[in-house]
Amino acid sequence: MSAERQRETQFYPKAIEDEYTISLRVILYIIKKRLFMIVVVVVGLTGASVGLSLMQTPTYEASIRILIGQERGSTVTPIGVDDLQQLTQTMAEAVSSRPVAVAAIRQLDLQTDPDKVLGNLDVQPVGTTQFIEVVYKDTSPKRAQQVVNAIGEQFSKKVSDVSANASAVTATVWQPATLPMEPASPNFPLNIGAALVMGVALGIGLAFLLEHLDDTWRSPEEAEQFSGLPTLGVIPHLKASQHTSKRSRGALHSPSEKAAESVPE
Numbered sequence: 001m002s003a004e005r006q007r008e009t010q011f012y013p014k015a016i017e018d019e020y021t022i023s024l025r026v027i028l029y030i031i032k033k034r035l036f037m038i039v040v041v042v043v044g045l046t047g048a049s050v051g052l053s054l055m056q057t058p059t060y061e062a063s064i065r066i067l068i069g070q071e072r073g074s075t076v077t078p079i080g081v082d083d084l085q086q087l088t089q090t091m092a093e094a095v096s097s098r099p100v101a102v103a104a105i106r107q108l109d110l111q112t113d114p115d116k117v118l119g120n121l122d123v124q125p126v127g128t129t130q131f132i133e134v135v136y137k138d139t140s141p142k143r144a145q146q147v148v149n150a151i152g153e154q155f156s157k158k159v160s161d162v163s164a165n166a167s168a169v170t171a172t173v174w175q176p177a178t179l180p181m182e183p184a185s186p187n188f189p190l191n192i193g194a195a196l197v198m199g200v201a202l203g204i205g206l207a208f209l210l211e212h213l214d215d216t217w218r219s220p221e222e223a224e225q226f227s228g229l230p231t232l233g234v235i236p237h238l239k240a241s242q243h244t245s246k247r248s249r250g251a252l253h254s255p256s257e258k259a260a261e262s263v264p265e
Helices: 003-011 024-033 035-055 081-095 098-108 114-119 141-163 188-213 220-227 242-251 255-262
Strands: 060-070 121-125 131-138 169-175
Touching: 024 035, 024 188, 035 188, 060 081, 060 141, 081 121, 081 131, 081 141, 098 114, 098 141, 114 121, 131 141, 141 169
Parallel strands: none
Antiparallel strands: 060 131, 060 169, 121 131
16 A cells, blocks of 8 residues: 555544544544645735736825804804714715715816716715714825815815805814825725635635545545445555566567577577
């Protein structure tokens, strides 16, 4: 029996009660046996992830926070905190409206379409507070900062114009945007980490699949289990030396052939 076959016989259990039950020892053996393939899969997926990340254009994010409130000293009925929180939900929808985008484009004199600006804009209320978070994405960090600040300024003006003689609701840019220094995407640590996890999972899955498709009997006990017949013996795998091989080939020739070869012409 070869050394590889002996190792397989050693690692696989001698008595298999259930063919679907795999011990931890067998799992480690399969992983060790297919380790090269697993490493190739992990390295391949990681390399592909890095390559795709390098091909992507870096995108920067700038954000502001807008506070929704009510002007002090107004003669209108004060709005309760709960009502202001509900009003904040409505105001969040108004921030991402076309009139606000058009006003911001005019303020910055941008050569772009309002739909494109709104497509890069993300507006979300901050929990149950009266704050609205506005995030703008752009390939230029400076333009991302300028656009989101202009969105906040134009939205505040429009709210003041609409509610001047009504409920005196105010929208104040509480936290202006700063210049983003690092791109928000691609996220190299996240992409590489995800590729490593997927590579390991895929590699181990392929290893167990190949092992499942391998119908080689690895031990006499396994042969008895699948065949239902007792094992009478095991044929060892011997590696003959070069000297022994020559002697074996020489023994195959008949005496007449040897005599004929020895007679000179």
